[in-house]
Amino acid sequence: MHFTLHIWRQENSKAKGHFETYHIDNISSDCSFLEMLDQLNEQLVNDKIAHPVCFDNDCREGICGMCGLYINGRPHGNDDGVTTCQLHMRKFNDGDEIWVEPWRAKAFPVVKDLVVDRSAFDKIIQAGGYISVTTGGVPDANTIPIPKYVADQAMDAAECIGCGACVAACKNASAMLFVGAKVSHLGLLPQGQVEHLDRVRNMIVKMDELGFGGCTNTYACEAECPKQIKRQNIARLNREWIGQMFGRDRKN
């Protein structure tokens, strides 16, 4: 297969970016999108015309959440339930023109080319996306039975890989699906109850502070999430946010 690629090039966070066009031939349909970019980079290094394209990637099996490209206007490209590293070239037609951009969101500034800075997600988690237990001194694991359907729902939400596709897909660059997933995961479990309301408040306040937009319920995030995290998590987040306003508040 052969393709025409229009790739966003930007030297660093301060420089002005632009699209650059490249042609690539002899691509196998079994090859992944990132392996196609590897071959482009190999070509660029060998031809000594341009520097290789920087893009984030690591596990290449769809679980680390490091890769994330905006391909032909869709986060992670035109397949459902996959990350960019699991997108295969068989999903494209021979001769296609492909536009490749980094995530576009104020809270995710571009670092270089297709690499963005997603440390805002870490900061939201640091604000309260955990259960505060210190190592040791915890009860036996089977002390508190948890109904299977509750554990399963918590697991559904916990599958989020923090790639940022939800933010990239959202016209407001909202992080509600990401935050909702973490709040659901921990809030559904009995162990997460103690800090539940504080967690909801602290994470949402941090999310707003970092420049993520508000949610207007278009659910582009759900449609593009590679782990198919459900929009019900956003509903739960909204409900809990209202709940915490009327609920116990140890600070007052």
Added chain:
Amino acid sequence: MILDSHIPEGPLAEKWTRYKTSQKLVNPANKRKLNIIVVGTGLAGASAAASLGALGFNVDIFCLQDSPRRAHSIAAQGGINAAKNYQNDGDSVERLFKDTIKGGDYRAREANVYRLAEVSGDIIDQCVAQGVPFARDYGGLLDNRSFGGAQVSRTFYARGQTGQQLLLGAYGALSREINRGSVKLHSRHEMMELVVEGGVAKGIIARDLVTGELERYAAHAVVVASGGYGNVYYLSTNAMNSNVSAAWACHRKGAFFANPCYVQIHPTCIPVHGDYQSKLTLMSESLRNDGRIWVPKKKEDAEAIRKGEKGPLDIAEEDRDYYLERRYPAFGNLVPRDVASRAAKERCDAGYGVGATGLAVYLDFASAIERLGKDVIEQRYGNLFQMYQKITDQNPYEVPMMIYPAVHYTMGGLWVDYELQTTIPGLFAAGEANFSDHGANRLGASALMQGLADGYFVLPYTLQNYLADKIYEGAVSTESEAFEKAEKAVRERIARLLAIKGNHSVDYYHKALGRIMWEDCGMARSKESLEKASKAIAELKDEFYKEVNIPGKAEEMNTELEKACRLADYFELAQLIVADATQREESCGGHFRVEHQTEDGETQRDDEHFMFVGAWEYHGADTPEELHKEPLEYEHIQIVKRNYK
């Protein structure tokens, strides 16, 4: 030099308790005056940093990804072992200990392994308290599955994403400490050099991967938890950025590197399909709970499948060879990984392999789907089946999966004593980066157990024992000559690589190195193949230093430069792996020397001559390394032939 493993006195079952009650402590007011560096944010690194931070130490933690949550522990699929005996099937600390020692082919240290089994239950308690959503049964209690090398069900799991959930638990604990200010996170930073002053570890030189600047960090102790070195084979199940360089920097500075030849080849991975391929994807060992492995009984059937004339469904039940069930009736499809991998290779080499290349065997779920229904299988392995389908474009609910062995885990690593301290005082190694617990072969679901055991329950004690004397030393300065020299060495190394400006990319050399290692130092090794490999690596290394082309500068984000620095270390490591494999004239676990096998093709150990840990000392880039031996003494366990039949 005599390697002292510092194993505490007393009966095996009391050693760890005795250690903990007699070790030195640091009082809370002094803890905040002590700095610790942790390199790596996987299960071992994140759990260590979180636990040490919670104790009150000042911790700096480093990862090369954009977030600590990306570390490759996240990709572990099947589960984590613990001797809880929740299933009432006869499990105990003693049994987990014995299974692990036997699984490692009697090449691991008794005391370390016993401690691992002892704390395994605490890990599950800790993770549940953190909100890890382990699988549960309908009564709401924790569920278990079986893994290779065990006859009990002791593996806890969270669908096919156990590693992810455990890592997110540790990442949560780490995030809490970052929020409290006890841990400082340095993401997109790579450790380039260890700083040693007066024979003691004092800090590291790290490269900011965004700006390319070199930075100095000082500490009273350094913990390396940077994972394994499987990527020396280029194609492996490791993440693209997994590398040996942090551990190798320690090795260059005097930390011994133990048992490098013990590499685990995982039997169930998606087969190689093209030379553009960048990595191999694992299909969890848990699949062997319900999947049956087979190849055609008749060579003509295998040939027809390879040509595409027949499919697996055309082969009648009686014409299928379920070779693991045939050869190992007691453990069947759940034999340990090294055994299953070799058996697959044996069938394929004999001409029974399937797939276009003939380098694949079937993993078949038809009988499990018939017995349990598609829903149950989907619940258990849904994400793995989806992953398989996305990669291969085939539906594993309808046709059997095709799998083949691939490099997965490295049992070897930095030599550590009972306290997880390397041969450099003040330098500790945890998780896959050390060599300590798995002998010559790791059992499935034990890597997660070891990473978390080291981080949550071992290092918080042993580091304190080391740091108790450091309270008199005051802050460590980064202005010393040792830091100066270490930084200069990194600068020179980078400049040398950038100056070459040859004609081939870094990946070109990495792929070539991987091919040498896989062909001649992979699943089967011989004296001849190792000699051949040694020569080929040396030639390739020379060519690399003359012909590699790295575009760009040092003072910017430069992924080619990152890869080149790592590959330079892989060349040295590859030579050491080959030297270690040559030296070890026996077959054990993942190390299979064709000269040493039984009549039916099983490994043949030589306990009389090789019951030792091979720890290597570095003497310079082009000088052969020196072998030191730590004898393995088994007081508690009876050594027998490893038999899964």
